Amino acid sequence: MSLMPLGYVLVTTAQLGVGEAAAFLWRPRVGELLWNTVRLLVAGVTCCLLIGLAGAWVVERTDLRGRGWWHALMCAPLAVPAFVNGYGWVSTTHAVQSFSGAVMVTTLSYFPFVYLPTVAAMRRLDPAVEEVATSLGHGPWRVFWWVTLPAISPAVLGGALLVGLHLLAEYGALQLLNYPTLTTAILQQYATVFNGPAATLLALVLVLFCLLLLLVEHVLRGRRPLARVGSGTSRAAVRMPLGRHRHTVALGLGLLAVWSLAVPLVSLVRWLVKGTSAGIDVAELSGAIGTTLGLGAAGGLLATVTAVPVVWLAVRHRSALSTFVERSVYTASAMPGIVIGLALVTISIRVVPSLYQTVVVLLVGYTVLFLPRAVVSLRGTVELIPASLDDVARSLGCRGSEVMRRVTLPLALPGLAAATALVALAVSTELTATLLLAPTGTDTLATKFWSEASSVAYGAAAPYALALVILSVPATWLLGRLSTPGDRIEGAR
Amino acid sequence: MTAALEVRGLTVGYPGRPVLRGIDLTVAGGVTAVVGPSGCGKTTLLRTIAGFHAPDSGTISIAGRDVAGPGRAIPARSRGLGFVPQEGALFPHLSVAANVAFGLPRGERRSLERARELLAMVDLPVELLDRYPRDLSGGQQQRVALARALAPRPALVLLDEPFSSLDAGLREGTGRAVVAALRSAGASALIVTHDQGEALSLADQVAVMIEGRFLQVSSPAQVYLAPADPRVASFIGHATLLPGVATTRAAATCALGALPLSKAVAPGPVQIAVRAEQVQVHRAGGLGVEGVVEDVSFYGHDAAATVRLHGGERIAARIPATGVPEAGVRVRVEVLGEVVAFSTAPTRTAETELPAGAGSKVWEATP
Numbered sequence: 001m002s003l004m005p006l007g008y009v010l011v012t013t014a015q016l017g018v019g020e021a022a023a024f025l026w027r028p029r030v031g032e033l034l035w036n037t038v039r040l041l042v043a044g045v046t047c048c049l050l051i052g053l054a055g056a057w058v059v060e061r062t063d064l065r066g067r068g069w070w071h072a073l074m075c076a077p078l079a080v081p082a083f084v085n086g087y088g089w090v091s092t093t094h095a096v097q098s099f100s101g102a103v104m105v106t107t108l109s110y111f112p113f114v115y116l117p118t119v120a121a122m123r124r125l126d127p128a129v130e131e132v133a134t135s136l137g138h139g140p141w142r143v144f145w146w147v148t149l150p151a152i153s154p155a156v157l158g159g160a161l162l163v164g165l166h167l168l169a170e171y172g173a174l175q176l177l178n179y180p181t182l183t184t185a186i187l188q189q190y191a192t193v194f195n196g197p198a199a200t201l202l203a204l205v206l207v208l209f210c211l212l213l214l215l216v217e218h219v220l221r222g223r224r225p226l227a228r229v230g231s232g233t234s235r236a237a238v239r240m241p242l243g244r245h246r247h248t249v250a251l252g253l254g255l256l257a258v259w260s261l262a263v264p265l266v267s268l269v270r271w272l273v274k275g276t277s278a279g280i281d282v283a284e285l286s287g288a289i290g291t292t293l294g295l296g297a298a299g300g301l302l303a304t305v306t307a308v309p310v311v312w313l314a315v316r317h318r319s320a321l322s323t324f325v326e327r328s329v330y331t332a333s334a335m336p337g338i339v340i341g342l343a344l345v346t347i348s349i350r351v352v353p354s355l356y357q358t359v360v361v362l363l364v365g366y367t368v369l370f371l372p373r374a375v376v377s378l379r380g381t382v383e384l385i386p387a388s389l390d391d392v393a394r395s396l397g398c399r400g401s402e403v404m405r406r407v408t409l410p411l412a413l414p415g416l417a418a419a420t421a422l423v424a425l426a427v428s429t430e431l432t433a434t435l436l437l438a439p440t441g442t443d444t445l446a447t448k449f450w451s452e453a454s455s456v457a458y459g460a461a462a463p464y465a466l467a468l469v470i471l472s473v474p475a476t477w478l479l480g481r482l483s484t485p486g487d488r489i490e491g492a493r
Numbered sequence: 494m495t496a497a498l499e500v501r502g503l504t505v506g507y508p509g510r511p512v513l514r515g516i517d518l519t520v521a522g523g524v525t526a527v528v529g530p531s532g533c534g535k536t537t538l539l540r541t542i543a544g545f546h547a548p549d550s551g552t553i554s555i556a557g558r559d560v561a562g563p564g565r566a567i568p569a570r571s572r573g574l575g576f577v578p579q580e581g582a583l584f585p586h587l588s589v590a591a592n593v594a595f596g597l598p599r600g601e602r603r604s605l606e607r608a609r610e611l612l613a614m615v616d617l618p619v620e621l622l623d624r625y626p627r628d629l630s631g632g633q634q635q636r637v638a639l640a641r642a643l644a645p646r647p648a649l650v651l652l653d654e655p656f657s658s659l660d661a662g663l664r665e666g667t668g669r670a671v672v673a674a675l676r677s678a679g680a681s682a683l684i685v686t687h688d689q690g691e692a693l694s695l696a697d698q699v700a701v702m703i704e705g706r707f708l709q710v711s712s713p714a715q716v717y718l719a720p721a722d723p724r725v726a727s728f729i730g731h732a733t734l735l736p737g738v739a740t741t742r743a744a745a746t747c748a749l750g751a752l753p754l755s756k757a758v759a760p761g762p763v764q765i766a767v768r769a770e771q772v773q774v775h776r777a778g779g780l781g782v783e784g785v786v787e788d789v790s791f792y793g794h795d796a797a798a799t800v801r802l803h804g805g806e807r808i809a810a811r812i813p814a815t816g817v818p819e820a821g822v823r824v825r826v827e828v829l830g831e832v833v834a835f836s837t838a839p840t841r842t843a844e845t846e847l848p849a850g851a852g853s854k855v856w857e858a859t860p
Contacts, residue, residue, distance in 0.1 A: 388580075388582035391540075391545055391578060391582070392582050392584075392638075393584075395572070395574065395576035396576075396642075410586045411585065411586050
């Protein structure tokens with residue numbers, strides 16, 4: 001099912017014929033979209049890398065005071081969905097409706113994707129390696145460049161890949177910023193001519209971009225062995241004294257926090273005050289909250305239940321088939337919500353028309369979209385369960401299903417809960433696929449917000465935006481906690 | 494009485510890599526230790542008996558019941574044996590009581606009676622019943638793991654390197670307690686270990702495995718004093734192997750001079766095994782062959798030294814702590830007691846009773 005979107009794009013394009021496709025794609029408008037997408041991608045990923053790396057290094061490797069608070073502030077932008085952030089900025093100043101504005105707003109929304117894995121990797125890194133490099137006569141910059149950076153490169157690359165994929169898939173923020181990319185063009189096409197070949201062809205280009213990003217990351221990552229050699233506990237790293245630069249660094253981080261959090265939040269509150277003077281439609285708001293929570297819970301449970309067999313196969317029964325299943329799940333993580341939405345609309349109309357415009361298709365869409373998150377979150381827990389526990393349980397007379405019920409599932413419970421929560425919260429703030437797949441009359445916070453904000457009813461949109469931010473806080477907190485190991489779940493030994 | 498375990502002609506392999514090449518083993522009762530260097534296949538043997546791995550050929554029967562053989566494969570859950578993996582593998586989400594009761598039928602799980610009985614058997618206080626595995630020390634975890642394996646009253650318990658993760662100080666006490674518990678439960682046991690001392694001190698029967706074959710299966714004293722193969726001598730007894738010639742059936746000469754043999758051997762070329770504690774080191778001017786001390790490891794209660802003879806042979810010696818020479822000193826070495834010789838003549842002789850091919854290989858002296 002995870003390969004469905006990819007298959008859909010390829011099959012539809014093949015049906016169109018190469019000549020027609022080429023004729024459509026070879027137009028100045030498409031060229032402009034490509035140029036916009038590529039330069040946003042390059043500039044956005046670069047800015048996120050710089051801010052994320054620098055932030056992680058300052059928080060993790062210097063003697064900056066109040067590091068716990070700074071860490072929280074660096075994670076906090078994740079709690080503001082990008083389209084809410086875009087709304088905050090646009091409703092403050094129209095100056096952000098430009099290329100540099102688009103880069104700035106998306107960077108402020110997405111740099112935590114680089115920051116979080118980098119902080120986690122730096123913390124796991126054995127400082128002894130850096131100490132050895134220093135004792136061999138290398139200065140701090142050379143140590144960072146030649147020892148630290150290569151060691152944390154998988155985490156940094158993974159973060160950059162995530163930023164890239166999000167930039168390609170972003171619709172809401174870029175539409176508000178009036179910056180057309182492939183994704184915004186696809187949705188416009190879809191809105192005007194429903195499901196013409198144009199949308200599908202653009203989706204194909206988008207998918208190719210995503211796969212290209214995956215490939216680039218794979219090649220850059222290479223096959224270097226990066227694991228720690230030897231055993232023993234690694235100590236905490238010696239932190240670099242900032243000295244007289246301390247205030248400058250703190251000021252820089254503070255500005256970043258103001259820019260990424262204070263501006264959108266203040267603007268949100270301002271519109272909230274303005275909007276509520278006209279009165280909030282409490283019934284509509286609570287209706288949207290109810291729908292959102294219901295969809296979130298259902299989507300979270302469905303994705304987690306689907307993830308269990310995938311993870312089980314991948315961890316306990318490695319084979320060509322299980323690897324294929326796992327990889328195809330990850331491929332879906334590179335598919336933008338819009339492509340998944342388009343694919344499901346078309347397939348449900350053609351194959352099971354009775355399901356079109358029902359919650360079922362919407363939930364299937366969420367599952368395809370967020371299954372990778374559930375798999376990643378669950379896999380971390382299941383991998384920690386030693387296989388010898390299965391052996392013991394079997395030698396004590398348990399059959400497979402009993403081993404699952406009495407040993408594996410109880411031990412995986414924290415992972416199951418985290419997976420459900422993460423997917424539920426992702427579902428609550430999802431916009432693009434929901435716009436395409438939600439049955440008419442089903443309004444979530446995100447779609448309600450969108451219909452108000454896109455018609456420049458900033459005041460009316462504010463309560464929904466605030467609800468979205470509040471909903472995102474727990475997931476953000478969870479992610480921030482997970483990235484800083486230290487109180488991991490302890491096994492028997 | 495039927496044997497607790499009977500293994501016949503067992504071969505096991507992974508694609509393109511044979512691991513066990515024809516294993517025969519009978520465990521009539523008591524404790525049998527399978528000992529061998531890491532990677533020799535001993536854990537694979539254990540996992541095959543437990544049913545986690547399918548054999549290529551051969552038969553296994555447990556307490557008289559065939560569990561693996563041609564066209565027959567009883568799954569692990571129905572073999573009715575206890576299994577204690579490395580590091581115990583207690584279920585971290587269950588209390589000690591629930592861990593011990595895990596394998597009992599549903600109705601008996603609730604009552605704490607059997608769990609109490611088993612904790613007493615493995616010499617642990619009853620107060621531990623409510624604790625969780627993370628609150629226990631390594632030795633306690635290991636004992637709880639044994640109690641869990643013994644709970645369903647199996648005829649045979651398999652233990653895979655059960656003490657290797659414990660501190661040296663805990664290892665001996667835990668080992669003795671485990672064996673005592675096995676005996677009082679009336680269960681036979683198969684313990685896999687790479688530690689010779691552990692095997693010799695805990696087991697009634699020792700099976701020495703090297704490269705997927707048993708070279709010798711007999712009592713600890715037999716394995717140590719009368720090794721059936723030079724490899725057994727060098728692995729179990731840390732013996733130095735020296736080439737020599739048997740002049741008569743009861744004596745041989747080698748770089749250490751003429752030595753009496755403990756077991757008759759056909760005259761001709763032989764391989765002589767000299768155990769470290771048989772080698773006496775005297776300051777220059779005593780009896781024995783001249784040599785130079787190459788290095789010394791001081792342990793406190795005694796010391797291990799390597800003495801290099803003029804011919805280049807290196808001899809391992811155990812020296813009492815009071816008379817440890819320094820490296821570089823000239824000494825004389827003398828061998829006390831009888832030594833074991835293995836014929837290296839190309840034709841196989843009746844006296845040596847070596848497995849085919851084993852005797853023809855020339856073994857270098859171990860440092």
